[in-house]
Amino acid sequence: xxxxxxxxxxxxxxxxxxxxxLRYYPPGIMLEYEESGQLKTKSIDLLDLRTSTDVNxxxxxxxKAEPLITASRANQVKLLIQRLQNKLGQYSNHKFYLFKVLRxxxxxxxxxxxxKSGSCFITGSYDRTCKxxxxxxxxxxxxxxxxxxxxxxxxxxNPYGDKxxxxxxxxxxKLWSVETGNCYxxxxxxxxxxxxxxxxxxxxxxxxxxxxxxxKLWDIQNGEEVFTLTGHSAEIISLSFxxxxxxxxxxxxxxxxxxxxxxxxxxxxxxxxxxxEISSALFNWDCSLILTGSMDRTxxxxxxxxGKCVATLTGHGDEILDSCFDYTGKLIATASADGxxxxxxxxxxxxxxxxxGHVGEISKIPCDDxxxxxxxxxx
Numbered sequence: 001x002x003x004x005x006x007x008x009x010x011x012x013x014x015x016x017x018x019x020x021x022l023r024y025y026p027p028g029i030m031l032e033y034e035e036s037g038q039l040k041t042k043s044i045d046l047l048d049l050r051t052s053t054d055v056n057x058x059x060x061x062x063x064k065a066e067p068l069i070t071a072s073r074a075n076q077v078k079l080l081i082q083r084l085q086n087k088l089g090q091y092s093n094h095k096f097y098l099f100k101v102l103r104x105x106x107x108x109x110x111x112x113x114x115x116k117s118g119s120c121f122i123t124g125s126y127d128r129t130c131k132x133x134x135x136x137x138x139x140x141x142x143x144x145x146x147x148x149x150x151x152x153x154x155x156x157x158n159p160y161g162d163k164x165x166x167x168x169x170x171x172x173x174k175l176w177s178v179e180t181g182n183c184y185x186x187x188x189x190x191x192x193x194x195x196x197x198x199x200x201x202x203x204x205x206x207x208x209x210x211x212x213x214x215x216k217l218w219d220i221q222n223g224e225e226v227f228t229l230t231g232h233s234a235e236i237i238s239l240s241f242x243x244x245x246x247x248x249x250x251x252x253x254x255x256x257x258x259x260x261x262x263x264x265x266x267x268x269x270x271x272x273x274x275x276x277e278i279s280s281a282l283f284n285w286d287c288s289l290i291l292t293g294s295m296d297r298t299x300x301x302x303x304x305x306x307g308k309c310v311a312t313l314t315g316h317g318d319e320i321l322d323s324c325f326d327y328t329g330k331l332i333a334t335a336s337a338d339g340x341x342x343x344x345x346x347x348x349x350x351x352x353x354x355x356x357g358h359v360g361e362i363s364k365i366p367c368d369d370x371x372x373x374x375x376x377x378x379x
Contacts, residue, residue, distance in 0.1 A: 184223070207241070276319075
């Protein structure tokens with residue numbers, strides 16, 4: 001069992017632990033501590049936690065690695081880990097069934113996104129609106145109106161889930177309140193359709209990618225543009241932040257993926273290796289690897305430290321339309337126009353299983369927080 005503490009500690013620093021918070025997915029414990037009068041947070045990642053893990057041994061390992069966890073806190077940490085194990089056990093025999101069908105929009109859907117807990121979700125549509133739904137009841141909570149063209153990209157500011165961003169073919173992005181459905185800001189500046197967007201984990205920025213070959217970072221509080229990321233020679237169709245929010249990656253139809261410093265807007269490096277358009281690009285949870293999917297029928301794994309390619313995943317007979325890591329970063333799922341999905345081991349880079357049954361292309365293969373892989377058939 002291995003643990004990872006996200007954050008740095010130096011001998012001599014005056015740090016006082018204020019509280020411990022539980023994070024179910026990915027499993028971990030968040031530390032709230034005071035340093036030099038400022039309240040800060042860092043996490044202890046428990047990505048290898050299992051229901052069979054020896055909790056006492058794990059707590060001892062955590063104490064050795066994290067000075068903030070003193071003997072007086074050991075029992076509290078033990079109880080939190082046991083709660084995590086109980087949660088993991090709930091999914092050992094989970095069954096899926098058709099729960100509800102919602103006739104959401106008068107025109108086809110373009111995208112869907114869940115909040116962190118799954119209690120509500122949003123849908124974007126060609127009808128120029130975004131709708132917010134209660135997951136359990138299927139009740140429509142809000143209709144977000146104001147875009148003048150297709151609403152193509154949608155996202156919650158997870159893990160908080162109190163804001164929604166929508167990107168449209170009308171070249172704007174809008175920021176909305178989940179509680180009221182009111183629009184906080186309209187971000188204007190792109191000269192072509194917005195096709196992807198993402199919040200940073202701190203929910204201070206939203207990034208938008210556009211057919212105009214640029215990505216932009218926007219300040220959520222004041223609604224102003226922070227940076228424009230330029231350098232791609234074709235449309236940007238994928239972007240995502242790393243876990244700490246200090247890096248952002250953009251995937252483009254120019255066959256490349258670029259890693260940017262989110263604090264300065266400067267390019268860190270460009271990943272060159274695919275021979276066709278990029279379809280997806282994202283970090284694994286601990287930000288050690290980057291996964292890219294391409295129309296060239298392959299996925300590539302890259303070392304996030306230096307940008308070097310460490311593996312190429314092959315096997316699909318047609319374009320890869322989406323790819324993702326599971327919540328631990330140990331498994332990789334791919335979706336293809338060949339009508340199949342595949343699951344690979346991130347360690348061995350070998351295909352573990354091939355998912356067959358769809359009669360048309362699989363355009364999305366998101367891995368949710370409960371480890372299960374879901375596929376969206378478009379035809």
